[in-house]
Amino acid sequence: LSCAQGAHPLLPLFFPLTVTSEQIEHLHRRFKQLSRDQLTIRKENFDSIPDLEFNPIRGKIVHAFFDKRNLRQESDGLADEINFEDFLTIMSYFRPIEMNMDEEQLDRFRKEKLKFLFHMYDSDHDGKITLQEYRNVVEELLSGNPHLEKESARSIADGAMMEAASICVGQMGPDQVYEGITFEDFLKMWQGIDIETKMHVRFLNMETIAHCY
Amino acid sequence: MFLLLPFDSLVVNLLGISITVLFTLLLVFIIVPAIFGVSFGIRKVYMKTLLKIFQWATLRIERGAKEKNHPLYKPYVNGIIAKEPMSLEEEIKEIRRSGSGKALDAPEFELSDIFYFCRKGIETIMDDEVTKRFSAEELESWNLLSRTNYNFQYISLRLTVLWGLGVLIRYCFLLPLRIALAFTGISLLVTGTTVVGYLPNGRCKEFLSKHVHLMCYRICVRALTAIITYHDRENRPRNGGICVANHTSPIDVIILASDGYYAMVGQIHGGLMGVIQRAMVKACPHVWFERSEVKDRHLVAKRLTEHVQDKSKLPILIFPEGTCINNTSVMMFKKGSFEIGATVYPVAIKYDPQFGDAFWNSSKYGMVTYLLRMMTSWAIVCSVWYLPPMTRQPEEDAVQFANRVKSAIARQGGLVDLLWDGGLKREKVKDTFKEEQQKLYSKMIVGNHEDRSRS
Numbered sequence: 001l002s003c004a005q006g007a008h009p010l011l012p013l014f015f016p017l018t019v020t021s022e023q024i025e026h027l028h029r030r031f032k033q034l035s036r037d038q039l040t041i042r043k044e045n046f047d048s049i050p051d052l053e054f055n056p057i058r059g060k061i062v063h064a065f066f067d068k069r070n071l072r073q074e075s076d077g078l079a080d081e082i083n084f085e086d087f088l089t090i091m092s093y094f095r096p097i098e099m100n101m102d103e104e105q106l107d108r109f110r111k112e113k114l115k116f117l118f119h120m121y122d123s124d125h126d127g128k129i130t131l132q133e134y135r136n137v138v139e140e141l142l143s144g145n146p147h148l149e150k151e152s153a154r155s156i157a158d159g160a161m162m163e164a165a166s167i168c169v170g171q172m173g174p175d176q177v178y179e180g181i182t183f184e185d186f187l188k189m190w191q192g193i194d195i196e197t198k199m200h201v202r203f204l205n206m207e208t209i210a211h212c213y
Numbered sequence: 214m215f216l217l218l219p220f221d222s223l224v225v226n227l228l229g230i231s232i233t234v235l236f237t238l239l240l241v242f243i244i245v246p247a248i249f250g251v252s253f254g255i256r257k258v259y260m261k262t263l264l265k266i267f268q269w270a271t272l273r274i275e276r277g278a279k280e281k282n283h284p285l286y287k288p289y290v291n292g293i294i295a296k297e298p299m300s301l302e303e304e305i306k307e308i309r310r311s312g313s314g315k316a317l318d319a320p321e322f323e324l325s326d327i328f329y330f331c332r333k334g335i336e337t338i339m340d341d342e343v344t345k346r347f348s349a350e351e352l353e354s355w356n357l358l359s360r361t362n363y364n365f366q367y368i369s370l371r372l373t374v375l376w377g378l379g380v381l382i383r384y385c386f387l388l389p390l391r392i393a394l395a396f397t398g399i400s401l402l403v404t405g406t407t408v409v410g411y412l413p414n415g416r417c418k419e420f421l422s423k424h425v426h427l428m429c430y431r432i433c434v435r436a437l438t439a440i441i442t443y444h445d446r447e448n449r450p451r452n453g454g455i456c457v458a459n460h461t462s463p464i465d466v467i468i469l470a471s472d473g474y475y476a477m478v479g480q481i482h483g484g485l486m487g488v489i490q491r492a493m494v495k496a497c498p499h500v501w502f503e504r505s506e507v508k509d510r511h512l513v514a515k516r517l518t519e520h521v522q523d524k525s526k527l528p529i530l531i532f533p534e535g536t537c538i539n540n541t542s543v544m545m546f547k548k549g550s551f552e553i554g555a556t557v558y559p560v561a562i563k564y565d566p567q568f569g570d571a572f573w574n575s576s577k578y579g580m581v582t583y584l585l586r587m588m589t590s591w592a593i594v595c596s597v598w599y600l601p602p603m604t605r606q607p608e609e610d611a612v613q614f615a616n617r618v619k620s621a622i623a624r625q626g627g628l629v630d631l632l633w634d635g636g637l638k639r640e641k642v643k644d645t646f647k648e649e650q651q652k653l654y655s656k657m658i659v660g661n662h663e664d665r666s667r668s
Contacts, residue, residue, distance in 0.1 A: 054337075055337070117328060141326065
């Protein structure tokens, strides 16, 4: 892609935001760097980012890029490789909020971001976060600490799940089994947290005049 | 046919005369000063002229762009995304606070905690500190080299003509000149050191060896049109010490060795490099290792220690980073050279990227391609600072000492001091670094958990 004169063809992905062609150019350059000048990226290409190793949920983040539910495709499951358009689709979940959005747009915006996070928890794609899946996430987040016993991690997860259940279902009878957190329950738990103002990556303000001595 | 003959001999004569003139000029203006270590100042004048031309070119581009209302792009050295300045703890607390309104230390784990790591992960995928260090530093004005310019397009006819002229000068005039000089320099080095090697050991041999080395390095410096400014020359390394410098390109060796007489350390290569290395070691004791020996750290350390303890031997020149960084940062110094226990003389080398980018990305370009790029740039401009000598204090270990030296070099050269290991370019991250972030987070969660169960 060279510097085009008009609007970038992939701008509509970011609608209704004003992402500039420049920013897409930067992302494209980054994509080419990750893919080593190929047209698609596979999971292995993410191994070349050293800072990502820091991150305890690295596996889940990389997985999210290939999750067909996030790629807005009708089918389910995992893609083997993604192209630049898919890359931008995932990045669009992290676009920052805009001043002139109305209520409906804001709500849709928020739901999209939460859906992305929901998919991270729900690894078997059945639309519910079960106790086991919740435990997996907690264990991964705490996995770096060699001094932490598995039991502690497990009990933390169980405690958190119980709280989640109490928020979503209220008081449960002794025989009731909580199957799992559905997306609606998930939304309830995030009430009051302004995810849309926090879950974004903001581009630095780019001036467009060349420097001169 | 017959009409061509007189023209033919005329052409041949002209050619002969011009080549002779060229070589005389070469000899007088370049090689003789190199032998004696003086300079006519031609290169400085050249540099000033070039700067004026670059300024003019950039002004033209800006003016042309304003006229056409065409946006120009300023490349970013600092990254493209705004990273949040808050720490892990602060961010997670803020998320929780804005959420359930519960007491801060009561919940042990919240669903929202995952969000912080998710966002951090996406940030690093978008833009990454370390990978940025390994591509050539991006410039803010155009230096008439198309290889550093992917933003500026054809703006005006005048500029394109200027650029074309630049290409002509660089490839048709400067390049052959430089290749001729390099050839002269290298062959003089090989023959000179071999000849000196036949002499019996003594003061005479040392004197000659020193001057042969210096002369040939100076010729090579001129072959690259390197304009070097040395600062604080009174701190230059002495016998029995180790000279440590940051590493941007193979040219670093030539730059330092043209101002001082060092013993080199390295692996024996095959081919031309090997010939040069074998010749050099005849005249003076450099420390070359076979490929198999390089892996044996004890052997390497032993030989270096022996060399350093012999006060009659020359200071060793070492580049502890182990690989080429792109001259905006100084990466982790490997501790091997700092364990030997000799005085360390740090040297900071900083290249000015305006005239030609000296960075060698060894995974992208081979050595020959790299040298060609160097020889077709305008010039290599750099500054060398000799820092005061440092020794290891009793309470610090080799790693701390290495870091102290590294910080001193980074500070002097105006470089960014990074903790990352330069070997990252080729290998993966060491596991010890992985644990940091995870440990911090789990300490937070488990800390709360334990407090709760205790109360």
